[in-house]
Amino acid sequence: xxxxxxxxxxxxxxxxxxxxxxxxxxxxxxxxxxxxxxxxxxxxxxxxxxxxxxxxxxxxxxxxxxxxxxxxxxxxxxxxxxxxxxxxxxxxxxxxxxxxxxxxxxxxxxxxxxxxxxxxxxxxxxxxxxxxxxxxxxxxxxxxxxxxxxxxxxxxxxxxxxxxxxxxxxxxxxxxxxxxxxxxxxxxxxxxxxxxxxxxxxxxxxxxxxxxxxxxxxxxxxxxxxxxxxxxxxxxxxxxxxxxxxxxxxxxxxxxxxxxxxxxxxxxxxxxxxxxxxxxxxxxxxxxxxxxxxxxxxxxxxxxxxxxxxxxxxxxxxxxxxxxxxxxxxxxxxxxxxxxxxxxxxxxxxxxxxxxxxxxxxxxxxxxxxxxxxxxxxxxxxxxxxxxxxxxxxxxxxxxxxxxxxxxxxxxxxxxxxxxxxxxxxxxxxxxxxxxxxxxxxxxxxxxxxxxxxxxxxxxxxxxxxxxxxxxxxxx
Numbered sequence: 125x126x127x128x129x130x131x132x133x134x135x136x137x138x139x140x141x142x143x144x145x146x147x148x149x150x151x152x153x154x155x156x157x158x159x160x161x162x163x164x165x166x167x168x169x170x171x172x173x174x175x176x177x178x179x180x181x182x183x184x185x186x187x188x189x190x191x192x193x194x195x196x197x198x199x200x201x202x203x204x205x206x207x208x209x210x211x212x213x214x215x216x217x218x219x220x221x222x223x224x225x226x227x228x229x230x231x232x233x234x235x236x237x238x239x240x241x242x243x244x245x246x247x248x249x250x251x252x253x254x255x256x257x258x259x260x261x262x263x264x265x266x267x268x269x270x271x272x273x274x275x276x277x278x279x280x281x282x283x284x285x286x287x288x289x290x291x292x293x294x295x296x297x298x299x300x301x302x303x304x305x306x307x308x309x310x311x312x313x314x315x316x317x318x319x320x321x322x323x324x325x326x327x328x329x330x331x332x333x334x335x336x337x338x339x340x341x342x343x344x345x346x347x348x349x350x351x352x353x354x355x356x357x358x359x360x361x362x363x364x365x366x367x368x369x370x371x372x373x374x375x376x377x378x379x380x381x382x383x384x385x386x387x388x389x390x391x392x393x394x395x396x397x398x399x400x401x402x403x404x405x406x407x408x409x410x411x412x413x414x415x416x417x418x419x420x421x422x423x424x425x426x427x428x429x430x431x432x433x434x435x436x437x438x439x440x441x442x443x444x445x446x447x448x449x450x451x452x453x454x455x456x457x458x459x460x461x462x463x464x465x466x467x468x469x470x471x472x473x474x475x476x477x478x479x480x481x482x483x484x485x486x487x488x489x490x491x492x493x494x495x496x497x498x499x500x501x502x503x504x505x506x507x508x509x510x511x512x513x514x515x516x517x518x519x520x521x522x523x524x525x526x527x528x529x530x531x532x533x534x535x536x537x538x539x540x541x542x543x544x545x546x547x548x549x550x551x552x553x554x555x556x557x558x559x560x561x562x563x564x565x566x567x568x569x570x571x572x573x574x575x576x577x578x579x580x581x582x583x584x585x586x587x588x589x590x591x592x593x594x595x596x597x598x599x600x
Contacts, residue, residue, distance in 0.1 A: 128286070128289060128339065129340065130339075130340045130342040130343055131192070131195050131289065131290075131342065131343045131346055132342060134148075134194060134195070134289070135193065135194060138181075138184050138193070138194045139184060144177070144181050145177035145178070145180040145181045145184070145193070145194040145238065146174060146178055146181060148177070148194060148196060149173045149174055149176075149177040149196060149238060149240065150174065152196055152240055152286075152287055152288055153168065153170050153173070153174075153240075155285070155286055155287050156168055156240075156241070156287050159265065159285055159287065161263070161268075162262060162263045162265055162268070162281060162285060163244055163259070163260050163261065163262050163263060163278075164243055164244060164262055164265075164278045164281050164282050164285065164287060165198070165241045165242065165243055165244065165278070165282070165287070166201050166209075166211070166213065166241075166242050166243065166244050166259055166278075167208070167209060167241055167242050168240065168241040169208070169239060169240060169241050172239075173196070173238050173239065173240045173241075176238045176239075177194070177238055179236075180193050180194050180236050180238060181194075183236060189236050190234065190235035190236035190237075191235040191236075191346065191350055192232060192235040192236055192237035192346070192347075192350060193235070193236035193237075194236070194238065195237045195238065195289050195290060195343075196237075196238045196240050196288045196289045196290075197232055197237045197238065197239055197240065197288060197289065197290050197291060197292065197347075198239070198240055198241055198242070198243050198278075198279060198282045198283075198287070198288045198290075198291040198292070199229065199239060199241075199242050199243065199279075199291070199292050200242070200243050200245050200249075200276050200278065200279045200291065200292055200293045200294055201213050201242045201243060201244060201245050201278070202245060202248065202249055202294055202324060202325040202327075203226045203228065203229060203242075203292055203324055203325075203334065204222040204224060204225055204226045204229065204323035204324075204325075205222055205225050205226070205229050205239065205242070206222055206223065206224050206225040206229075207221065207222070208221065208222060208242070209221050209222070209242070210222045210242065210325065211258075212245070212247060212248040212249070212325045213244055213245045213246065213247050213248075213256075213257035213258055213259055214247045214248055214258050214445075214471065214472065214473065214476065215258040215452055215470070215471050215472075215473070216445045216447075216451050216452045216467070216468070216471030216472055217445070217450075217451045217452070218258075218451060218452045218471075219451075220450050220451050222323075224323065225323055226320075226322060226323020226324055226334070227319075227320035227322045227323055227351075227355045227357060227358070228292060228319060228320065228323065228324075228334050228351040229323060231350050231351045232292075232347075232350065232351065235350050237350075240287075240288050243276075243278030243279045243281075243282050243291060244257050244259060244260070244262050244277070244278035245274065245275050245276055245277065245278050245279070245293075246274040246275035246277070246299075246475070247472070247473045247475065247476050248325065248327055248438070248442065248476055249275040249276075249294055249296055249299055249325075249327045249332075250275060250327060250438070250475050250476055251274040251275050251475055251542070252273065252274045252275070252298070252299075252302060252535075252542050252543070252545040252546055253271040253272075253273065253274045253277070253530075253532075253535065253536075253542065253545075254271060254272050254273065254274040254275065254277025254278065254281075254303070255271060255274070255532065255533070255536055256274070256275075256473055256474075256475045256476070257473075258473055261532060262277045262278050262281050263281070263532075264281065264284075264306060264307060264529050265281050265284050265285035265307065266284065266307065266308065266529075266570070266571060266572070267529070267570065267571060269531060269532060270306070270529040270530065270531055270532065270571065271306065271529055271530060271531070271532055271534075272284075272303050272306055272307050272529065273302045273303030273304070273305065273306035273307065273525075273529060273545075274299060274302070274303060275293075275294070275296075275299040275303075276291075276293025276294060276295070276299045276300050276303050276311075276337065277303045277306075277307075279291035279292065279293040279300075279303070279337050280293065280300075280303035280304050280306070280307040280309055280311065280337050281303070281307055283307070283309045283337050283338060283339060284307035284308055284309050289338075289339075289343065290336055290337065290338045290339075290343050290344075290347060291336070291337045292334055292335070292336060292337070292347075292351075293311070293334070293335060293336075293337050294324055294327075294332055294333065294334050294335070295311075295313040295332075295333050295334075295335050295549075295553065296327050296328050296331045296332050296333075296434060296553060297328075297331065297430050297434060297546050297549060297550045297553045298313075298545075298546040298548075298549025298550060298553065300312065300313050300335045300337060300561075301313055301524050301549050301559060301560070301561035301574065301576060302524065302525055302545060302546060302549055302561075303337075304337055304524070304561040304563070304574055305524035305525045305561045305563075305572070305573050305574030305576075306525070306528065306529035306571070306572075306573075307529075307572070308563045308571075308572030309337055309338065309339055309563055310337070310338050310339065310340065310341060310344055310560065310561065310562055310563060310591070310595075311335065311336075311337045311560065311561045311574075312335045312336050312337075312338075312344045312348065312558070312559075312560045312584075312588075313333055313335050313549075313552065313553070313558060313559050313560070314333055314334075314335055314348060314352065314558050314584055315333075315362070315556060315557060315558045315581045315582045315584065316330075316331065316333055316360075316556035316557075316581075317360055317361050317362040317556070318348075318352050318361075318362060318558070318582065318584065319333060319334045319335070319348075319351055319352050319361070320334075320353075320355035320357065320358040320361045321333070321334070321358050321360065321361070322355055322357035322358045323357075326437075326441040327434070327437070327438055327441065328433065328434040328437035328438060328441070329360075329437055329441060330433070330437060331430075331433075331434065331437075331553045331554070331556075334351070335348075336348060336351075340595065341373060341588055341591045341592040341595055342370055342373065342592070344560070344588065344591075345369035345370040345372075345373060345588045346369070346370040348369050348584060348588075349366055349367065349368055349369045349370060352366045353366045362582065364582055367584075367585050369584060369585055369588055372585045372588070372589060373588060373589050373592040374589065374592075375586065375589035375593065377518075377586070377589075378411075378412045378413055378414070379413055379414070379517075379518040379519060379586075379590060380413075380414045380416065380516075380517045380518050380519075381408070381413060381414065381415050381416070381517060381518065381519050381520070381521050382415075382416050382418040382513050382516070382517040382519070382520045382521070383401075383405065383415055383416070383417060383418070383520070383521050383522060384417075384418060384419065384420050384423070384520075384522055385417040385418075386419065387420070387423055387522065387548075388401055388522065388523065390526075392526050392544075393523060393526045393527075394526060394527045394528065394567070394573075396565075396567050396568060397523050397525075397526070397527070397528075397565060397567075397573055400564070400565040400573075400575075401521075401522075401523060401575065404564060404575060404594070404598055405521075407597065407598065408594075408597075411597075415521075416517060418513060418517075420509065420510075420513070420551070421509070422502070422505060422506045422509060423547070423551075425502050425506065426506060426547065426550045426551050426554060427543055427544060427546065427547055427550060428499075429499045429502045429503055429506065429554065430546075430550045430553065430554060431482070431543060432482075432486050432495050432496060432499035433496070433499050433500070433503060433554075434479070434483075435479045435480070435482040435483035435486065436483040436486050436487050436496050436499075437483070438476075438479050438480060438483050439479075439480050439482075439483025439484045439487060440483070440487075442472075442476070442480055445467075445468065445471065445472075446463075446464045446467060446468065447463055447464060447466075447467025447468070447471065448463075448464070448467075451471070452467060452470070452471040453467055454466035454467040454469075454470050454471075475539075478539065486499075503554050506551065506554050506555060507554060507555040507556065510551060510552070510554075510555035510557060510578075511555065511557075511581075514557065514578070514579070514580045518579075518580075518586065518590075519577050519578060519579055519587065519590060520551075520577070520578040521575065521576070521577055521578075522548050522575075522576050522578075523548055523573070523574070523575060523576060524548060524549065524561040524573065524574035524575065524576040525545060525548065525549075525573060525574065526544075526545070526547065526548065527545075527573075528567045528569060528571040528572070528573050529571050530545075548576060549561075549576070551578065552578045555581075556581060557578060557579060557580060557581045558578070558579045558580075558581070558582075558583070558584050558587055559576055559577060559578045559579070559587075560576065560577050560587060560588075560591055561574035561575070561576050562574055562575050562576070562577070562591055562594055562595060562599075563599070563600070564594065564595070564598045564599060566600075575594070577590060577591060577594075
């Protein structure tokens with residue numbers, strides 16, 4: 125699997141008889157066992173995946189196989205799969221088995237993808253390092269002393285470690301793109317409403333989005349076209365037609381690209397990331413692309429705005445976990461109030477409790493207007509300015525993260541430092557526009573880092589085409 129290029133190549137190999145889905149899955153299962161110290165998978169569906177692989181091989185032989193036949197995919201542990209456990213990596217959902225599948229999961233299976241297991245993540249997708257899981261931290265496969273990023277750290281690490289072809293993660297404020305940057309893979313956050321949220325455990329409903337993590341752009345485009353589209357179970361999903369993204373990766377267009385010069389040159393951004401960013405700009409400029417040094421006057425407000433709104437929504441969404449109908453229930457309680465208090469105290473981890481308390485505070489009487497209402501107004505200003513920038517330019521380009529992966533435990537005692545790891549990824553989440561992290565940098569410390577593109581809403585086609593060009597020109 126170390127030589128995996130893209131799904132189209134793998135599919136040809138399957139059709140030519142050079143390999144089989146069964147052999148492919150068995151290879152991944154062996155690799156998962158060999159790398160179990162990384163704590164990437166909470167559960168591996170070994171026998172089920174092998175059985176599905178045999179069915180896929182038969183379909184390929186009969187020429188009835190779907191678009192994703194033989195693609196081995198891992199699911200983040202907040203995406204439902206009927207008849208399988210889902211916990212959001214939280215003790216409070218210990219032992220809970222999903223009674224239905226997420227729409228994204230159903231669409232993968234309908235096109236003959238093989239789901240190999242569920243990956244560890246920050247509890248309820250709250251974190252930037254994958255250290256908040258109730259089932260232990262995930263290690264970065266490129267350097268086990270470092271974090272893989274979060275919250276989709278298990279999904280990014282699974283792809284980077286060669287334990288599957290691709291994985292699905294979720295991105296609320298950067299939870300696909302930041303770990304993709306830290307692990308050296310591609311991570312796509314689609315436009316809000318492009319992919320149904322049905323079957324995704326809710327964190328902040330106005331920002332949560334499912335998206336693919338892959339080694340290449342073709343696979344990301346193919347997965348996006350399969351799992352996108354209208355869904356009767358999600359009233360916020362777009363009814364816009366879904367383009368054939370994987371067939372639209374060629375482009376001769378010379379784009380106009382905005383970049384935030386004052387942000388990129390900030391002392392908080394690693395010098396080698398700054399230098400690589402400049403190299404890529406120079407290379408694209410030489411090819412006829414236009415760059416414009418612009419300002420984003422609200423950068424200092426994106427992190428506080430996000431954490432006011434996200435924690436408020438989390439406080440509301442996580443109210444359903446009370447030890448009453450499913451999941452963890454505290455023992456030896458005296459009354460109903462005691463049951464709820466003890467179940468939530470024992471079932472939730474420290475970071476989740478911190479965010480619930482923050483969210484409850486900003487929604488409370490006397491503080492609602494001062495915090496939540498004001499944050500909603502600032503979000504509108506951020507979104508409007510972002511859309512204005514994208515009307516005047518085709519893309520915004522910036523680093524995905526200000527640094528490479530940091531050491532395990534380095535930021536756990538300082539929540540603000542942890543939250544600031546998402547400073548470049550939150551803008552697109554608040555604006556609801558698509559963005560992607562591309563693995564285009566290699567630091568002298570041996571770790572990768574990503575360059576991020578932000579595109580116009582529902583214009584993933586052009587963003588993916590430009591991403592493919594950048595990967596071809598500047599990738600490994």
